[in-house]
Amino acid sequence: MRAFTKVTAKAVPFPRMNVDTDIIIPAKHLKTITRSGLGKHAFETVRYRADGSHIADNVFDAPKYAGSEILIAGRNFGCGSSREHAPWALADMGFRVVIAPGFADIFAGNCIKNGLLTVTLKQEEVDALVLAAEGGVAITVDLEDQTVTAGNAHYAFEFNPVHKKMLLEGLDEIGQTLAASPAIKSYEAKQAAKTPWLFGGNA
Amino acid sequence: MATTLYDKIWDLHRVEDRGEGVALLYIDRHLVHEVTSPQAFDGLRAAGRGVHSVSSILAVPDHNVPTKDRDRPNPDDMSAAQLAALDANAKEFGLNYIPMDDRRQGIVHVIGPEQGFTLPGVTLVCGDSHTSTHGAFGALAFGIGTSEVEHVLATQTLLLKKAANMRVTVTGELPEGCTAKDVALAIIGKIGTNGGTGHVIEYAGPVIEALSMEGRMTVCNMAIEAGARAGLVAPDDKTFEYLEGRPMSPKGEAWDKAVAFWRGLKSDAGAVFDREVTVDGSEIVPLVTWGTSPEDVVPVTGAVPTLASFEDENKRDAAEKALAYMGLSEGQPMTDVKVDRVFIGSCTNSRIEDLRAAAAVIKGRKLAGHVIEAIVVPGSGLVKEQAEAEGLDRVFTDAGFQWRDPGCSMCLGMNPDKAGPGERVASTSNRNFVGRQGPGARTHLVSPAMAAAAGIAGHFVDVRKF
Numbered sequence: 001m002r003a004f005t006k007v008t009a010k011a012v013p014f015p016r017m018n019v020d021t022d023i024i025i026p027a028k029h030l031k032t033i034t035r036s037g038l039g040k041h042a043f044e045t046v047r048y049r050a051d052g053s054h055i056a057d058n059v060f061d062a063p064k065y066a067g068s069e070i071l072i073a074g075r076n077f078g079c080g081s082s083r084e085h086a087p088w089a090l091a092d093m094g095f096r097v098v099i100a101p102g103f104a105d106i107f108a109g110n111c112i113k114n115g116l117l118t119v120t121l122k123q124e125e126v127d128a129l130v131l132a133a134e135g136g137v138a139i140t141v142d143l144e145d146q147t148v149t150a151g152n153a154h155y156a157f158e159f160n161p162v163h164k165k166m167l168l169e170g171l172d173e174i175g176q177t178l179a180a181s182p183a184i185k186s187y188e189a190k191q192a193a194k195t196p197w198l199f200g201g202n203a
Numbered sequence: 204m205a206t207t208l209y210d211k212i213w214d215l216h217r218v219e220d221r222g223e224g225v226a227l228l229y230i231d232r233h234l235v236h237e238v239t240s241p242q243a244f245d246g247l248r249a250a251g252r253g254v255h256s257v258s259s260i261l262a263v264p265d266h267n268v269p270t271k272d273r274d275r276p277n278p279d280d281m282s283a284a285q286l287a288a289l290d291a292n293a294k295e296f297g298l299n300y301i302p303m304d305d306r307r308q309g310i311v312h313v314i315g316p317e318q319g320f321t322l323p324g325v326t327l328v329c330g331d332s333h334t335s336t337h338g339a340f341g342a343l344a345f346g347i348g349t350s351e352v353e354h355v356l357a358t359q360t361l362l363l364k365k366a367a368n369m370r371v372t373v374t375g376e377l378p379e380g381c382t383a384k385d386v387a388l389a390i391i392g393k394i395g396t397n398g399g400t401g402h403v404i405e406y407a408g409p410v411i412e413a414l415s416m417e418g419r420m421t422v423c424n425m426a427i428e429a430g431a432r433a434g435l436v437a438p439d440d441k442t443f444e445y446l447e448g449r450p451m452s453p454k455g456e457a458w459d460k461a462v463a464f465w466r467g468l469k470s471d472a473g474a475v476f477d478r479e480v481t482v483d484g485s486e487i488v489p490l491v492t493w494g495t496s497p498e499d500v501v502p503v504t505g506a507v508p509t510l511a512s513f514e515d516e517n518k519r520d521a522a523e524k525a526l527a528y529m530g531l532s533e534g535q536p537m538t539d540v541k542v543d544r545v546f547i548g549s550c551t552n553s554r555i556e557d558l559r560a561a562a563a564v565i566k567g568r569k570l571a572g573h574v575i576e577a578i579v580v581p582g583s584g585l586v587k588e589q590a591e592a593e594g595l596d597r598v599f600t601d602a603g604f605q606w607r608d609p610g611c612s613m614c615l616g617m618n619p620d621k622a623g624p625g626e627r628v629a630s631t632s633n634r635n636f637v638g639r640q641g642p643g644a645r646t647h648l649v650s651p652a653m654a655a656a657a658g659i660a661g662h663f664v665d666v667r668k669f
């Protein structure tokens with residue numbers, strides 16, 4: 001996984017609340033058996049009309065926001081379906097950070113596993129960043145310091161230290177867990193005595 | 204110290220503490236379907252890793268299986284490729300697998316309990332957010348992403364941060380004509396779609412206790428729609444009765460031992476919850492959603508809200524967009540809203556009890572002439588067999604409803620069952636999101652009885668007076 005330390009880039013403002021993962025990537029595009037190539041279908045209902053024609057001035061395709069690596073989103077971003085295709089699609093669009101007043105739990109977890117940083121700030125701070133993004137101001141997100149900077153404004157954010165380490169070092173989570181195999185084995189031995197029906201091959 | 208049911212299951216499964224409330228948690232049960240697993244199996248192959256515990260897994264295709272003409276080739280090449288990938292992975296890794304042509308095939312969340320794969324006190328995961336359904340059995344069950352699917356396959360564990368405890372108590376007695384679906388919608392209407400964020404919700408109180416296992420599954424199914432990580436109901440005699448004798452349930456002495464253990468799975472009397480919400484069950488009425496979020500609920504006797512009724516500017520804005528998408532106007536009575544399609548199915552409402560409730564309303568009546576299509580999709584092949592044994596399929600087909608093969612169907616636009624742009628669906632599923640049932644489709648979430656009644660009347664009606 002690509003490590004995340006610090007990003008300075010333009011940002012796309014999309015502060016709509018309750019943006020669900022069906023909006024991020026509609027279900028009909030989940031039929032891939034690979035992880036890449038979803039970006040072109042991301043936010044389809046925002047970028048295309050029902051007849052399939054392109055809405056030229058949507059924020060995701062506007063030239064003004066080309067090359068953005070940060071998404072400024074609204075409350076409860078990523079709610080709905082647990083599909084990991086949502087962070088894959090965002091990453092495929094070039095985003096490395098999403099900033100919002102709050103995220104749905106599963107979505108936030110999926111982001112970390114794909115090296116995408118989710119930053120939770122207060123609503124008024126996010127509102128200010130929307131204005132900055134609209135003004136073309138570059139925004140810096142520093143994971144080490146846990147700060148977001150836009151011009152003269154600095155905002156601190158909280159972040160789970162375990163997840164922070166993973167992102168900073170770009171660690172492979174499965175490899176790390178396999179290192180704990182002895183603990184898993186001894187847990188299984190202990191549980192097999194306590195709840196044998198779960199280990200006796202009944203399932 | 205007095206602990207909650209969630210605390211107990213969490214503690215039982217902790218392999219290692221990693222500080223800050225994060226633990227390596229052991230996973231007992233893993234349901235796998237075709238959409239969220241191909242990249243996970245690919246990841247295993249790429250890293251040369253195997254599956255840790257084959258007996259913990261049950262795989263079944265459901266999301267993009269067609270619900271008719273299954274003997275013909277799948278009309279969608281990409282769906283076919285995903286189904287073929289599951290088939291190949293199940294064989295390569297030697298999984299317990301129910302293929303599409305097996306009589307037990309159906310929606311993962313219907314199959315798990317039906318096979319006795321879902322048991323009280325277990326941790327159960329699936330690459331699907333509605334895994335919360337299995338919480339009805341007192342299992343800690345939650346949806347995971349594909350990377351986590353791979354992690355569980357390889358290690359039988361997940362690195363998780365413990366959620367907060369929340370309890371929703373539904374008091375009183377549910378009035379005639381109201382169902383578990385109305386309870387689920389009423390709760391979300393009250394606490395909102397992020398009301399449970401960061402929490403595991405335990406559902407309690409006389410209304411929940413009085414619900415059947417099917418009804419409890421409906422309520423837990425929608426815990427995720429309230430933002431919760433999982434939903435839970437403490438197991439009781441009803442739970443044990445449902446599970447006894449199921450193919451994968453423990454047998455004989457193991458069964459007795461298991462039941463004795465399961466009886467201890469409940470929140471202690473003095474357990475403290477981080478958040479408590481009470482809903483008066485006797486006040487619940489048949490509900491219908493008007494917008495594009497499951498929290499947008501109104502009584503069927505009510506009307507589309509006015510924009511002025513939203514104090515929060517963001518909410519007003521969202522409501523305005525929702526009304527435009529849904530083609531509704533402020534103050535319009537819900538019973539004036541005409542439906543174009545009816546969908547009775549999904550992991551929320553496709554079990555036998557749901558089909559019985561719909562059939563009871565439909566019996567001897569006819570589908571309204573302008574309704575394009577009304578489909579009834581049983582949650583599994585076994586539900587289908589049971590319904591046919593009871594003659595329910597005839598009740599549906601005599602009335603002009605179509606009787607289909609099991610799968611996710613029109614719950615989401617991934618298989619041939621879709622609604623067209625602008626078409627309005629009375630749907631028993633769980634999500635009324637923009638485009639969920641097809642691009643431009645308009646979804647109204649209701650109970651099976653309400654969906655059936657809407658199909659007959661051609662518009663939403665109060666099923667209590669129907």
Ligand code: SF4
Nearest residue numbers: 333549550611614615
């Ligand atoms: S029925 Fe709908 S909600 Fe349930 S698993 Fe299938 S797609 Fe998901």
